[in-house]
Amino acid sequence: MVPAVAGLVFLVLPLAGLLVRAPWSTLAGRLAEPQVLEALRLSLVTASLATLFCLLLGVPLAWMLARTSFPGRRVVRALVTVPLVLPPVVGGVALLLVLGRRGLVGQWLESAFGFSLPFTTAGVVLAEAFVAMPFLVISVEGALRAADQRFEEAAATLGASRWTAFRRVTLPLVAPGITAGAVLCWARALGEFGATITFAGNFPGRTQTMPLAVYLALETEPEAAIVLSLVLLAVSVIVLASLRDRWVSGP
Numbered sequence: 001m002v003p004a005v006a007g008l009v010f011l012v013l014p015l016a017g018l019l020v021r022a023p024w025s026t027l028a029g030r031l032a033e034p035q036v037l038e039a040l041r042l043s044l045v046t047a048s049l050a051t052l053f054c055l056l057l058g059v060p061l062a063w064m065l066a067r068t069s070f071p072g073r074r075v076v077r078a079l080v081t082v083p084l085v086l087p088p089v090v091g092g093v094a095l096l097l098v099l100g101r102r103g104l105v106g107q108w109l110e111s112a113f114g115f116s117l118p119f120t121t122a123g124v125v126l127a128e129a130f131v132a133m134p135f136l137v138i139s140v141e142g143a144l145r146a147a148d149q150r151f152e153e154a155a156a157t158l159g160a161s162r163w164t165a166f167r168r169v170t171l172p173l174v175a176p177g178i179t180a181g182a183v184l185c186w187a188r189a190l191g192e193f194g195a196t197i198t199f200a201g202n203f204p205g206r207t208q209t210m211p212l213a214v215y216l217a218l219e220t221e222p223e224a225a226i227v228l229s230l231v232l233l234a235v236s237v238i239v240l241a242s243l244r245d246r247w248v249s250g251p
Helices: 002-020 024-031 034-067 073-085 088-099 106-113 121-146 150-157 162-190 194-199 210-220 222-242
Strands: none
Touching: 002 222, 024 034, 024 222, 034 073, 034 121, 034 162, 034 210, 034 222, 073 121, 088 106, 088 121, 088 194, 121 162, 121 194, 150 162, 162 222, 194 210, 210 222
């Protein structure tokens, strides 16, 4: 019992310290500061765009992993989950090596289309999508594997095409899994730091998201860092509460 209580204290005490040290009397004013609002706006926009990007690519990828059989599927699944355990800074370095101005693809993009992705808002979206997409893929793949395929087979026997069966049968069945994966993906993108600062930099109004603003404010204005941290904490609690029926079980 004592180790359990110690573990709980270890997890809760830092959060309690954040709440105790929060500048509650000036909280509203600090939340209205231009740099805070700008970091919040940029974070919400980039996290939402990253989630849309992950939905466009992640749902088909999850369907391929769950419903098709091909050589090397286990390797592909392992590669999909690598960003979960890869240090985000390493992910940012990898993105630079591929999409940087001298990267494998980046130099072609610059020469052919005249633009580069690093240190731009689009670079923030890509960095967040890279670290967040596995959450969506894993959630959707699990939902697809749990879905009863007999409904799809019945739709096929009634003359429905594969696309119609997917849109009218499969998609409604796995919608809760897609929603849960999208929420987790969005929350992970919102809190991304390492890949973002490595690949996109820390430029206010362009690439400075909330986690980066926390890091910068901690050196010069600790109270502003606490305010931004409270916002991220509130988002995390809301995400956990919204997914409690799926991820948290208990009496």
